Amino acid sequence: MRLLLGGYTADMQGAARGIGVLRAGEADAASAGGPLAFEGEAVVTGGSPSWLAWHPSLPVVYAAMEGAGTVQAFRRSGAMGLTRLGGPAEVGEAPCHIAVAPDGASLIASCWGDGRVVRVRVDAEGRPGPTAAAGAARDPYAREGSAGAAGAAADAADLSDAVAFAVAGQRYGDDAREEQQGSQVLDLTAAAEALRQVAGDEFAHLVPEYAMPEPPVVAAGAGPDADAGAPAARSSHAHQTVFLPGGVLATADMGFDLVRFWRGGDGGGGMRALPDVVLPRGSGPRHMVWHPSGHLYVVTELSRELFVLAPDAAGAWRLVSGTPLAAGTLADDTAAEVCLSRDAQFVYVGVRGSDTLAVLRVRGDGSQVEPVALAEAGVAWPRHHMVVLDTLLVAGQRSGDVAALTLDIRTGLPGRPRVRTSAPSPTCIVPLR
Structure with missing residues (x-):
């Protein structure tokens, strides 16, 4: 099969030239069990397409151009090419994630740099159009300014x-x-x-x-200023938005240790804020994945934990449980992507620094997860990974390669890297549709 690779280009100190093409096994196969090969660029972007997301029904893929602060659409052309569709939509500082609405009428850009969560309308051809920013996040740990x-x-x-x-x-x-x-x-x-x-x-x-x-110690640069004797300023950093069943959206705000919830975002109408879920100070919620049981799994980048959230009888989301990712992670490690196994019985989280993959098992009704193992990722700085049948593909941002690990369907554990290929500064992997 063929896949697209998002990456960092020169504007983000990376080596990519645009959106790359990765072949895993036979080009027309549904599995990724064969050799890996980087086949060049589907399109040269002139900037860093660090996150990619497909339109649900059109041959259009959207790229978060992180360094430029925009979202750009590309239409598939030929066997593995892409061409620009429309102009860039300005969304904010350092957009690092895009989520496309199930009806394809809009998309949500999450901006790490300034914390903006921006809805971008999409026309019938898939072109991004007018934008509207949701309300700014509020730091739950800031107690000043109330009256x-x-x-x-x-x-x-x-x-x-x-x-x-x-x-x-x-x-x-x-x-x-x-x-x-x-x-x-x-x-x-x-x-x-x-x-x-x-x-x-x-x-x-x-x-x-x-x-x-x-509160737990916050990562360097985000914690108290020892000389001044006062806490350092905290800033909102939206890192990912996901669409949940029932027209609800969730946004992970790494800077304010929040999971924000909204209703709306599809088609017409605005995004109406729902109650936030506050996570421990300094934990840094980064990415999330919805489990078929109805729970939302949230990985925290800085504290390296996995929290489980669920709605109560009234529909308000609450914290249900949580666990460290694994024994053996290092103090300066940071967690990255989270995804589920094909049968949703296991959770895989990338850990950068020690360059490992934390494996957790889903228990009971999905409300509990427990650490199982910490496996070698086979790359340096595992920024993103995805499961294709019995294969786990891992993008090594700093090693400039992609590795394929075979998953044991009985234990859920990934084996040692089976094959790998060079790929310039990869940050995201999505199938080529």
Whole structure:
């Protein structure tokens, strides 16, 4: 089969020239079990097409041109070529992900640089058109700027959620983080009582019967400024949006440790914000995958955890469970892509730094996952990966190659890299349709 490769070009310090073509096995086969070969560019883009997404019914693929801050459409031409369709749509700073609506009438661009979540209308031919940005994210851990009873109520409610999810995240943290925080846990009862006093009688019920431990250490550059003695500024970084059943969208905001939820985004009408889910401070939610059981699996880049979310009876999304990705990840590792096995019984997460793949098993009704193993990815800086039948294809951004690993259908474990091929700065793999 043939696949398209997104990549980083010179504007993002990469070696790619545009959207590449990868052949895995026979060109017209449905499997990827044969040799790998890079077959050149489907189109030279003049910028970095770091993420690719197909229109659901048209031979049109959309590229997030990360360095340019735009979305560009390309129409398939010939056996493996692409041609530009329309002009670029400006969406924001460093768009790193595109999700196309199931009806093909719009797409959502997630911008890492400025946190914007932008809907782009798509015409009948697939051309991107007018854009509309959703409301900006609000940092749930910022307590400044509120005033009056309404502000106090909002703060108390936000802090209640933040405390609950931070404590849950603390429980799921890795051994190193638990050891580090062991001496920092507060007297939960006393702290909660103090918080209720600040909130006042009217809002005291919003504070849970515990208090938040010291937040986990945030990655370098995002944590407290030791010299100034004040926390460093946090910024919104939208990293991915996914369309969920029932017309709901979810956006992972890595900078504000949020999973934001919306209703709408298809066809006409705007995106109406629903309640956010707050994850532990500094965890950095990056990418998500919807499980057929109805749960949403969220991988956190900085804390290297997998959280499970689900809607309650009223439709509000809540944190259900979570776990570290695996024992053996390194303190400076960062998680990347997450995907499911063909039967949805296993979850695969790329871990950059140690250059491994975390394998987790889905338990029960899908509400629980447990670590199984940490396997070699076979590439340097596994930015993206995908499952094709019994093969796991892994894109090595820094090693400049793609590796194929055979999956054991009984255990879910990937074997050692079977074959690999050079490919310039690959960041995304999608089938060529």
